[in-house]
Amino acid sequence: MPRPLSFLLLPALLAVLLGGCSRYELYQSAIDLERSSSGLQSDTVKVGSLDIAYLKNQEANTGDTIVMVHGFGANKDNWTRLANELTDDFNVIAVDLPGHGESSKPLDLDYSLTGQARRLATILNALSLDEFHMMGNSMGGAITALYSAIYPEQVKSAVLFDPAGIFEYESELVELVTNGENPLIPSQEGDLERLMAFALEEPPFVPWPILGVMEEKAIANREINQVIFAALRESNDDPAFKERISGIQAPVLLIWGKEDRVINYQNGQVFEATIPNAELILMDDIGHAPMIEAPEESARLFREFLASRASR
Template sequence: MKKGHLAWPVLLLVLLASCSRYDLYNWIIHQERDQAGLEPAMLELGDLSISYLRNQSPASGRTLLMVHGFGGNKDNWTRMAAHLPDGYRLLIPDLPGHGDSSVASPDDYTVEAQAATLVAFLDELGVEKVDMAGNSMGGGITVYFASRYPERVTSIALFDPAGSNRYPSQLDKALAEGNNPLVVKESGDMDNLLDFVLEKRPFIPWPLESVMEEKAIARQQTNEAIFQAILSSSEHLALDRILSAIKAPALIVWGKQDRVLAPENAEVFAQGIPDARVELLEGVGHVPMVEVPERSAELWHGFLQQHPRGAL
């Protein structure tokens, strides 16, 4: 199993050197990927350039596809990936408009379009079937993907998935008041966003947070377009029909202190998907794989062991 944490004493030595914040940011990101046995790669899908993480060494086990949430990127999964046993083939893309992937047109940001992009991504890599995980927006995309392309999915893991507003959240209240805490617009917004999204806030070195904020501010217009596309998708997609069409077994993991999507919505997904299991995590917010990466990996790996390939 890939274990270990960043060598922060070494980082302190680096901090003493004459490096820019962006140099330090890139070094820290590289170290975290290396701890997880991951490396970056890029592929072209028509007009889109898709950045993704993959295993540093070839793996012949089950292929795990991980889909991040709104405003996130492929590195949201790195810390959890470090706790998954060796042998899995890991594919962790940046969705269009996120991370290092190219910016797309507004029509490419809907749930349906994002799912189609993932199909093209897998086709380009020659991958027929995956075990899929998604967080937040990525969870909503995973749900749609599993219902629309059931032959491509062995199982799904949903980490605080988007898609149900039966039980309103603090985010819903903020949106009703004309405020979106998930979109970073000015200095200080990143710190507020992290406090809003994370209940168990992990240590984030100063260079990471400051560079993350600058990148998010630069992407404000793109993020607003993506958010509106996701909202419009949710308005016309019939969640009940989508959930009932899912044939794959589902693991639903939800932080009990989630302010973005109310944890009570876990029952909506559990009741709608024919074969579903729910795990509610005390003291955890909206992003379990960041807040409790080891526990998240343990839950997913255990679920995969209970649902071997070819069992469907």
């Protein structure tokens, strides 16, 4: 049964605070608790010169594997709430892509969408994974789509949450970036809270000491985020992206929040028309990350999608 994260988190945080721990220790305790409450544990793997951090099931089961790919400026812990609904029946692998989270952050890598998809293949090969379902959000959704096209023999199904890669319909973010403002790259105090309010229609509760540490980490990653974002701007809305994903063979579920201010949800219609075996579901009152804002509903949609495809 899924574990109720919010009810577990608050008493534990109170206990840590009363114990006199620093806010950094409090942050790590909260992260560890949310991971373990979701049936996950952290691990690392060496891939060439890169150290790659990832989450995996605490206890493996006989179910299929799901590889989860986060978005720009995010990390593997964006998936814990959704994993909480799935680890009883599936083996979850949530990776920190290079440049993100606890993985290596070299400034000179190829951070284009295709470059990241091919690098992800080397990571999953190092983890001895050869067949799996995939889920990706935003940048990770575009990477998941490309991965499904490039390595069709590995991907059993793909779920794309508000994916990047196609921008035929502009969003509020495009207008802001064009005017020299990027809410996705925190650079000063208060920016992370503004980012969460911009990206999420229903941001999850985050206690202030933890939010402060998260913001410090995000600001410290400003330089690498700028490098990655520049690479994404060059590769986004590339006609070759649409051509490549039109060859995806696996069934694809598109889940898109209708209140998404980062990527216009109408681009979902373009994805659905481009990918041969795709189905689009729009979620009311949800922003850019349905797996964070509505994890139970996201898990239900995934299970129903698998069941519907199995019955065909």
